[in-house]
Amino acid sequence: MPLDDSKTTHGIPDAPVGRVTSADRVRPVPLSPLETPPGDASLSDAELIARSVGDPGCFAAVFDRHGGEILRYVHARLGLDLAEDVTAETFLAAFRSRDRYDTTRPDARPWLYGIAVRQIANNRRAEARYRRLLASAPLELVTEDFSDRAAERVSALALRPQLAAVLDGMRWRDRELLLLVAWAGLSYEESAAALGITVSAVKSRLNRIRVRTRASLADSKPVAEER
């Protein structure tokens, strides 16, 4: 329900407006390289996708560049059982619509994440079940032990059940945005493009999420301390 005045858009603003802070971003965890190089490194994603219209094999390079990242995100959302199938469906859905890709956007990540979000939506029941197990799932070590964010990790771990409950109680569209920023590490502009909303809507929704999360944690803290 659009209580804000968010307007659908399909573009990424040219100017880097409202990028997430370094604290908001998630450092990607590199996977080991594939044997096949990810295409001509001098080509942008947009150029690769444009070439793949006439030469479908070029699309493999798009997978090589972003497949690991999308797989990691899908796995975080749906768990192991569905990660492979949904990641494959994501790239095949992208492949099927490659001739409609907006080639003015060199980076295909927001486009791929947008498709992944829809593929995840096709599995919402499984997603909901997996999400409710989040409090006990093994976590990724996003923060190095001696970094400035180690304290945040300690706090997050202490509040894990409460945070998981807050995440579970969110509206679907708020949760999708939050996890694109928090787990996929997309910027505000990239998240806006992935979800088809404006950057201002991203900002207002994230701010709303912050306020509500703060209130929920304050509300549940005494219980957490009792346990």
Added chain:
Amino acid sequence: MDEISMFAELRPAPPADADAIRAAVRGRVTSVLSEADPAPHGRWPHARRSSAGPRRSPVRRRVLIAGGLVAAATVAGIAVPAWLPGSGDTVMAKAWAVERNRSGTITIAVSQQFNDPAGLQRALAANGITAFVTINLEITGVNAKNGNAYSYDACDYRNLDYAPPAVQNAVVSEGSNQNAVFPEAANMPGGLLFNSAFSTWTIDPAALPAGSALLIPAWRSSDGDAMAWETPTVLRTDKLPVCTPSAPITGPPPGVVP
């Protein structure tokens, strides 16, 4: 501390065999590419099922989850919560609760199985809160032309007469902690599952101006998924707001030029 960063710390670890899974996905994708017509029209290729053997279906996994909880309860000597699939009635059957706190605030707890707007409205009215509890539909589906999933609210509350931001603070807090209302939940195995089934809000009736009302909308997905509750909003009027039907949305995915 930034709340978004805290959620980032909750990201599940990647699978131990991530490289193998990625290689398997790549094989499935490239096998389709090699057979694809250069022009992306006509019959669209779809992902083939994994050749790595049968995977557990979501249904199978649900049974495993339930079974795990039953086993845990048996070991702990605790009664199995009756909300597990196929079980009888319980506190969950009521699906909502209203409790007045010592401070004069009201705590509301609603489950995702909620189906009694009139009952909840009456209970709130008895505690001095005029409320409109609505269950609306969120329509989900798949675009038959391009196979993309979509979802949108079947109706939209337009031009709501919102009370000023300061008055919105009458909604003191929200969360998923229903232990104050259902203390027995704290002792149940799989507590998170139980907790996460609820949304709770604490309302300060004294902060609600005369003639105002609380709008508490819930959105039930048309695919049968759990209900999503929206944070209550204070309206300046006690007239029932109209939820205007939305135009169907089946548009292209973002990033695709129509």
